[in-house]
Amino acid sequence: MTTETTAPNTAATGQAVLDARGVTMRFGGLTAVRNVDLTVNSGEIVGLIGPNGAGKTTFFNCLTGLYIPTEGEVRYKGTVLPPKSFKVTAAGVARTFQNIRLFANMTVLENVLVGRHTRTKEGLWSALLRGPGFKKAEKASEERAMELLEFIGLAHKRDHLARNLPYGEQRKLEIARALASEPGLLLLDEPTAGMNPQETRATEELVFAIRDQGIAVLVIEHDMRFIFNLCDRVAVLVQGEKLVEGDSATVQGDERVVAAYLGEPFEGAPGTDEITEVSAAETHADTTKDAAPGKETDR
Numbered sequence: 001m002t003t004e005t006t007a008p009n010t011a012a013t014g015q016a017v018l019d020a021r022g023v024t025m026r027f028g029g030l031t032a033v034r035n036v037d038l039t040v041n042s043g044e045i046v047g048l049i050g051p052n053g054a055g056k057t058t059f060f061n062c063l064t065g066l067y068i069p070t071e072g073e074v075r076y077k078g079t080v081l082p083p084k085s086f087k088v089t090a091a092g093v094a095r096t097f098q099n100i101r102l103f104a105n106m107t108v109l110e111n112v113l114v115g116r117h118t119r120t121k122e123g124l125w126s127a128l129l130r131g132p133g134f135k136k137a138e139k140a141s142e143e144r145a146m147e148l149l150e151f152i153g154l155a156h157k158r159d160h161l162a163r164n165l166p167y168g169e170q171r172k173l174e175i176a177r178a179l180a181s182e183p184g185l186l187l188l189d190e191p192t193a194g195m196n197p198q199e200t201r202a203t204e205e206l207v208f209a210i211r212d213q214g215i216a217v218l219v220i221e222h223d224m225r226f227i228f229n230l231c232d233r234v235a236v237l238v239q240g241e242k243l244v245e246g247d248s249a250t251v252q253g254d255e256r257v258v259a260a261y262l263g264e265p266f267e268g269a270p271g272t273d274e275i276t277e278v279s280a281a282e283t284h285a286d287t288t289k290d291a292a293p294g295k296e297t298d299r
């Protein structure tokens, strides 16, 4: 994985990979997604944020054939996507799920191999049952799966059962499984949920590395630091409608977004009172350099 590119890559952006127009999803009387337009261009990482229940996952489900939108159209590289999830995957759109969906009793490697079934002639059942044509394709497939496990840093756990992985590694394995279908667009639904700050930072690098391999990314996250570090563009969904879309600065500075979602500055950021208190303490420490450590200068 490269760690060289950490800034948004605007130079390489190009034609629309994903073009969703007027997507609406109704459940009975509830309109979960209302008339949403969103494009993701090649070379881009686009963020989708919004409060709980805003319709983000429902929108992903509309993009990936899990739901057939009540209205609207979704195109991938200019072609309307078929309303079946396995056909959407085969077309080149892969995703991970907010609630991890791994085969818990399969190994790490097997989970990635299952993710490859749309790209192998033999298909899923042949892969699982070790059918006649399978052996032939097996070696190449396994090599590619191991490459992906190296890429996400789980090669050393290839024979572990998925259910025995820590939560953060299960999320990474989901990404590897999605990549195994060799997508042109990857949709990530809360990839850092439940991760510690180090894992979140590593996931940021991983997403940059995925983008650098020519895969466009659309990512849902509640971690704003992650989103604003990562994304070329961010769209904000509130009550099913797209409220604002723009670069990180535009979105962070938009009063409606602050009111509807962002609220106060980043969680953990020091407030004015804390800053004043810390400066006062530092000044005090400077004037009491001779004081024994661990006494009154400690707070």
Ligand SMILES: Nc1ncnc2c1ncn2[C@@H]1O[C@H](COP(=O)(O)OP(=O)(O)OP(=O)(O)O)[C@@H](O)[C@H]1O
Pocket: 027, 030, 032, 050, 051, 052, 053, 054, 055, 056, 057, 058, 059, 098
């Ligand atoms: N299959 C369904 N049937 C009925 N209502 C649904 C269905 N799926 C989602 N909804 C409703 O649609 C709305 C949007 O839900 P969704 O899960 O898309 O939100 P979200 O933005 O992903 O929220 P979160 O950040 O909590 O994951 C919610 O009111 C939810 O209850």
Ligand SMILES: [Mg+2]
Pocket: 056, 057, 058, 098
């Ligand atoms: Mg969701």
